[in-house]
Amino acid sequence: xxxxMQIPQYQHVQEGEDFTTYCNSSTTLSNIQWYKQRxxxxxxxxxxxxxxxxxxxxxxxxxxxxEAKKNSSLHITAxxxxxxGTYFCAGQGAGSYQLTFGKGTKLSVIP
Amino acid sequence: EAGVAQSPRYKIxxxxxxxxxxxxxxxxxxxxxxxxQILGQGPKLLIQFQNNGVVxxxxxxxDRFSAERLKGVDSTLKxxxxxxxxxxxxxxxxxxxxxxxxxxxxxxxxxxxxVL
Numbered sequence: 001x002x003x004x005m006q007i008p009q010y011q012h013v014q015e016g017e018d019f020t021t022y023c024n025s026s027t028t029l030s031n032i033q034w035y036k037q038r039x040x041x042x043x044x045x046x047x048x049x050x051x052x053x054x055x056x057x058x059x060x061x062x063x064x065x066x067e068a069k070k071n072s073s074l075h076i077t078a079x080x081x082x083x084x085g086t087y088f089c090a091g092q093g094a095g096s097y098q099l100t101f102g103k104g105t106k107l108s109v110i111p
Numbered sequence: 112e113a114g115v116a117q118s119p120r121y122k123i124x125x126x127x128x129x130x131x132x133x134x135x136x137x138x139x140x141x142x143x144x145x146x147x148q149i150l151g152q153g154p155k156l157l158i159q160f161q162n163n164g165v166v167x168x169x170x171x172x173x174d175r176f177s178a179e180r181l182k183g184v185d186s187t188l189k190x191x192x193x194x195x196x197x198x199x200x201x202x203x204x205x206x207x208x209x210x211x212x213x214x215x216x217x218x219x220x221x222x223x224x225x226v227l
Contacts, residue, residue, distance in 0.1 A: 006153075033216075042202060042218040043154060088153050097167045099216070101153030 002027050002093045006102030014110050019076040021105035023089035030094045032065055032072045037104070038085040046074075046087075079109050113137065115219030117203050123225045129191035132222045136184070136205030142166075144216060145178055145188050146202040154202055160186065190224075198226045 003026040013019050023032065031050045035043040047056055049065035049072060056063045062075045072089055086104040093100070116135040124130050136143050141162050146154035157176065158168040163183040171178070175194070180186040190197055200221040206214035 004153075042221050045215045045217070048215070090153070097159060098156055098169070101155070103151070103153050 002091070002096070002098070002100050004089060004091045004100045004102040006089055006105055008105055009103065010106045010108070012108045012110060013079050015081060016078050019079050019083070019107055021074050021087050021089075021107075023072045023074075023091070023102055025070045025091045025093075025100075027070070027093050029069050029091040030096075031092050032069075033090045033092075033099065034063060034072075034074055035088045035090060035101075036085050037088065041085075043088060076107075079107070081109050081111055083107060084109050115203055115205055115217055117201075117219040117222055119222055120220060121223050121225075123227065124193055125227050126195055127192040129189065130193055130224065131187050131189045132201050132203075132224075134186045134188070134203030134219060136186075136203070137217055139207070140205035140217075141183070141208045142206045142214065143180055143186050144204040144206075145186070146204065146218075148200045148202055148221070150199070157188070193224075193226045195226050198224055200224070 005024045007022050033048045034046040037043045047063050052069050053067045054065040060077045064073045086106045088101050088104040090099045090101045118133050143160045145157045147157055148154045157171045158178045159166040160180045163180050176190055178188045200223050202221045203219045204216040206216045
């Protein structure tokens with residue numbers, strides 16, 4: 001079945017440093033979504049990427065979808081303490097209803 | 112707009128007991144999902160409903176798990192009998208319409224189940 005790998009599993013950064021998490025699928029995706037889960041909270045939708053090579057920005061967050069539609073990345077510029085949480089990518093395979101989540105990258109920001 | 116409601120928020124049971132979780136999706140959302148999130152992992156889809164029909168239940172352990180959405184609104188997820196490895200957070204999510212899954216999913220607060 002479809003597998004979605006995410007690295008790193010953990011990342012500790014000083015406030016103000018940049019952060020990147022990478023997502024890789026075993027199969028070509030029709031779309032990829034990114035979610036953020038605060039400690040003790042539930043996943044909250046951030047963005048969806050559909051097109052090959054697509055790049056989207058939300059303030060300090062930049063999302064990319066690879067040309068082959070098998071990988072994606074989330075980059076946060078100048079992290080803040082409010083960025084703390086676990087970031088999940090979730091991919092949907094072509095012709096599938098199912099959204100497969102990665103294991104997530106847990107971000108800690110040291111003030 | 113009210114979000115996805117789930118109850119109970121916490122449940123502790125002994126193995127071999129049964130348990131049921133309830134979910135009320137966002138009003139007007141046709142698609143409802145149940146996920147299992149084990150500590151340190153991403154959510155894993157158990158079952159997806161479009162209105163009151165099942166779209167995908169390929170990862171639902173049907174020997175012990177069951178789910179229904181009889182009137183196309185509320186849903187219940189049941190585990191009978193529970194095993195230790197069922198300890199997890201059970202998340203319900205809903206989306207507006209598309210069974211294709213490309214619609215934004217809104218998650219409820221989850222039910223944290225502990226099986227002793």
